[in-house]
Amino acid sequence: MFSLYLRLIWARIRxxxxxxxxxxxxxxxxxxxxxxxxxxxxxxxxxxDSLAGWSIYEIGLLYALTQISFSFAExxxxxxDAPFETMMQRGSFDGVLIRPLDSFFQVLSSEFQxxxxxxxxxxxxxxxxxxxxxAIDWTFAKIVLFVLTLIAGTIIYSAIIVIGATICFWTIxxxxxxxxFTHGGNQLASYPLSIYNEWIRRIFxxxxxxxxxxxxxxxxxxxxxxxxxxxxxxxxxxxLVALVFFGVARLFxxxxxxxxxxxxx
Amino acid sequence: xxxxxxxxxxxxxxxxxRYEGRFGAIRSLLAREYREVHAVDKxxxxxxxxxxxxxxxxxxxxxSTTIKMLTGILVPSSGRIMVAGRVxxxxxxxxxxxxxxxxxxxxxxxxxxxTIESFELLRHIYKIPFERWxxxxxxxxxxxxxxPFLHTPVRQLSLGQRxxxxxxxxxxxxxxxxxLDEPTIGLDVVAKxxxxxxxxxxxxxxxxxxxxxxxxxxxxxxxCQRVILIDHGTLIYDGALxxxxxRFGRERTVVIDIENGLPDNAHDWRPIGVxxxxxxxxxxxxxxxxxxxxxxxxxxxxxxRYQIRDLTVEEPKIETIVRQIYESGSxxx
Numbered sequence: 001m002f003s004l005y006l007r008l009i010w011a012r013i014r015x016x017x018x019x020x021x022x023x024x025x026x027x028x029x030x031x032x033x034x035x036x037x038x039x040x041x042x043x044x045x046x047x048x049d050s051l052a053g054w055s056i057y058e059i060g061l062l063y064a065l066t067q068i069s070f071s072f073a074e075x076x077x078x079x080x081d082a083p084f085e086t087m088m089q090r091g092s093f094d095g096v097l098i099r100p101l102d103s104f105f106q107v108l109s110s111e112f113q114x115x116x117x118x119x120x121x122x123x124x125x126x127x128x129x130x131x132x133x134x135a136i137d138w139t140f141a142k143i144v145l146f147v148l149t150l151i152a153g154t155i156i157y158s159a160i161i162v163i164g165a166t167i168c169f170w171t172i173x174x175x176x177x178x179x180x181f182t183h184g185g186n187q188l189a190s191y192p193l194s195i196y197n198e199w200i201r202r203i204f205x206x207x208x209x210x211x212x213x214x215x216x217x218x219x220x221x222x223x224x225x226x227x228x229x230x231x232x233x234x235x236x237x238x239x240l241v242a243l244v245f246f247g248v249a250r251l252f253x254x255x256x257x258x259x260x261x262x263x264x265x
Numbered sequence: 266x267x268x269x270x271x272x273x274x275x276x277x278x279x280x281x282x283r284y285e286g287r288f289g290a291i292r293s294l295l296a297r298e299y300r301e302v303h304a305v306d307k308x309x310x311x312x313x314x315x316x317x318x319x320x321x322x323x324x325x326x327x328x329s330t331t332i333k334m335l336t337g338i339l340v341p342s343s344g345r346i347m348v349a350g351r352v353x354x355x356x357x358x359x360x361x362x363x364x365x366x367x368x369x370x371x372x373x374x375x376x377x378x379x380t381i382e383s384f385e386l387l388r389h390i391y392k393i394p395f396e397r398w399x400x401x402x403x404x405x406x407x408x409x410x411x412x413p414f415l416h417t418p419v420r421q422l423s424l425g426q427r428x429x430x431x432x433x434x435x436x437x438x439x440x441x442x443x444x445l446d447e448p449t450i451g452l453d454v455v456a457k458x459x460x461x462x463x464x465x466x467x468x469x470x471x472x473x474x475x476x477x478x479x480x481x482x483x484x485x486x487x488x489c490q491r492v493i494l495i496d497h498g499t500l501i502y503d504g505a506l507x508x509x510x511x512r513f514g515r516e517r518t519v520v521i522d523i524e525n526g527l528p529d530n531a532h533d534w535r536p537i538g539v540x541x542x543x544x545x546x547x548x549x550x551x552x553x554x555x556x557x558x559x560x561x562x563x564x565x566x567x568x569x570r571y572q573i574r575d576l577t578v579e580e581p582k583i584e585t586i587v588r589q590i591y592e593s594g595s596x597x598x
Contacts, residue, residue: 004389011386015377018418095373097338099390100362261354262340263278 001105008109016114023115030118034071038063038126041190052195058222059191060130065214066189067123069153070182071116077158079111080165081174088168093260103257104250107165136221145217145235152238153213157182159242159249160208166249169256185210192218194227201228209245212238266350267311268442268474269335274344275498276305276330304330306498307344314441317468317475319485319492319506323584327498328478332446335476336366349441362391365435365473369447372431374419380430381415384437391438398437405433408463425456432463436473443467445477449484461487482514482580496587510581511556513589516540518579519551519563524572536566547574 016023041063045056054062074081084107087093096106136142164178185208193201193215204211216235219226226232279299305327312318322328333339334346337353337360346353353360367373374383388398406412409429414422422430428448435443445464449457465488467473479485485492485506492509494502502509524547535542536551538558543550553563560578567573 007389008386011375011378011382015375018377090371092371094333094338094368095371097357098336098361098364098366098373100358101390102358258340261338262342 004101005105005109009112012110012112013114026115027118030116031122032118034067034119035122037067037187037190038122052192052227054192057130057133058218058224060126061134061221062192062214062218063190064123064127064130065149065217066153066186066210068120068127069150069213070157070186071119071123072150072154073157073161074119075113075116076154077108077161078113078116079107079109080161081111081113083111084165085168085172085174088172097261104253134222137223142221145220148239149212149214149217149235152242155239155242155246156209156213157186159246160185160210162246162249162253166253166256169260181208181210186213189214193230198228205230209241212241266347268314268316268349269310269312269476270345270347271308271310271331271335272345273307273309274305274331274334274341274346275303275307276327276334276339277342278302278304303498305334305341305495308495308498308500309344310493310500310503312474312476314474315468315472316491317464317489318477319489320476320478320495321480321482321485321492321583322478322495323587324480326495328495329446330498331495332366332444332476332478336364336444337361362438363441365438365440365443367428367431367435367443367445367448369428369445369450372419372427374427374430374434376420377418379416379418380411380422383419383430383434387434387437393438397439401437401439402433405436408466409433409459425452425459428452428456428460429463432460436467439471440473442474442476445475447479448477449479449481457481457484464488480583482583486580494583494587494590501587501590509586513586513593514581515554515556516552516581516585517555517560519553519560519567520577520579521549521551521564521567521571521573522575523547523549524574534570536563538563 038060041059042056045051045059049055051059087096087107087110096103096110099106160178160181164174164182167178168174185204188196188200188204189210193204193211196204201211212235216230216232217238218224219230219232220235224232278301280302281299308327308331320328320331330339334341335348335353337357340354348360349363351360374380375386384398384402387393388395393401406415409432411429411433414426414430419427419430432448443464448464449460452460461484464475464477468475468488475488477484477488489506491504492502492506493500494509502513536553536558539551539553541550541552543552549567551563551567553560564573564576
């Protein structure tokens, strides 16, 4: 199955490479536009020394963790993004249902957006900037946690993208509100969770667990504690939270496919 | 047990009502009202393995909806469908492994890649043994003449080429049943002919069951012994094409362009067997009953009076046949 996935993705990437100029323009475009995000935060810090006790470098760590995950999710889950909307509008989802493969797998392997590496590159630069100015006492456990968090974050953002796509089965168009959770979510997660009021914190921990893309892990890495009493060790639960959330998204997807088959849009 | 069993199948869509006027969009958002559209209404038929059947009807009759239910894309609202012992939508993956589907309007190939690469990917998707795949590809390339454009990206193919490539793609995994939704739509005469010949061979040599929807009666005439005719979601005829034509499609039309020098009495003249004559400038339409006279006899007769410059013979349109079926009162629904 995985080799078929690679084969299909490779076919897509070769397809995209038919338009080389567009590829490079987009790659650099993503690098620049996403770069502006952090520039805005940096400008903010020319007026303040810290934000809720977090330095610019610590914020940089938060930002990089959530941004890198988001860029991976956008790259891998591209099939569920705008191309899926087009698929719904043109009725070409029928073509998915006549192939002897799981529909989720087919949509997943229908697209891969390499050009989002622009965002990854930008976020990685911020990560290097942050880490080189922070004195983190790296242990093996911290390195493992760091990597696990990136994976969990990718899964969490992926699940949100899947939920957005699934809504298309009824509305044909992904509602804008999903952008509030993907783009909006990773903007919000660029700041410490502790600055938000209680119900926002609850939503981002328990309903749409975007907080798990960075905040608890940053607490552990930086030896900080949460002013509201959130145990930093909850960071280790990130992969589990991510998998459960993804499982829910996957079930919702199946429900959407069944509904498509009985309404036929 | 028949290969395909369709029993009292219905498909009802709920369509949101749209309101006219300036605030129509808002109103339809707030007060969602639905009306039911019966796309397919209690249709029953059976197909045996090896048959080649035309599923015909006017636009919007429910042809595509039926095909989508047979292929497992849609779930029937009621009734029962069995294809090769399976309920298509319940065992979708196992079901589609054994069928081939071609949508005339939409390619299933990878748009940006050379045609051959789509065939390659399908080999992996359907897990076709390499030898068998090679063999099939060679056969299809040969009959459909795919060779010249195997390395051209699909998006650059002409409609006819794309259709041929899609046909080959749908058959690489040796399906038992081939579903074709308007396979000749938009094609020129030569391209249509090539595709029809190919379908005939596949059906004869491989025993592949073929179901095709079309609104081109010529497709049916060339390919199918049996036709199923639906209109407004209801089955109104199921049987031999010959009989359908004898009963309801008897009227053919000879269209003739004549040279200068019309006789004065051109208006009154009506040869034997001709039901009606219409004229526009130098063009005449002679509609005749195929049982009363033949096209050849009629043309001969006309040629004695006029100097013919050009002529064609038109077959009855599906819409005409449908109308005549209703008029004859043989639809009991």
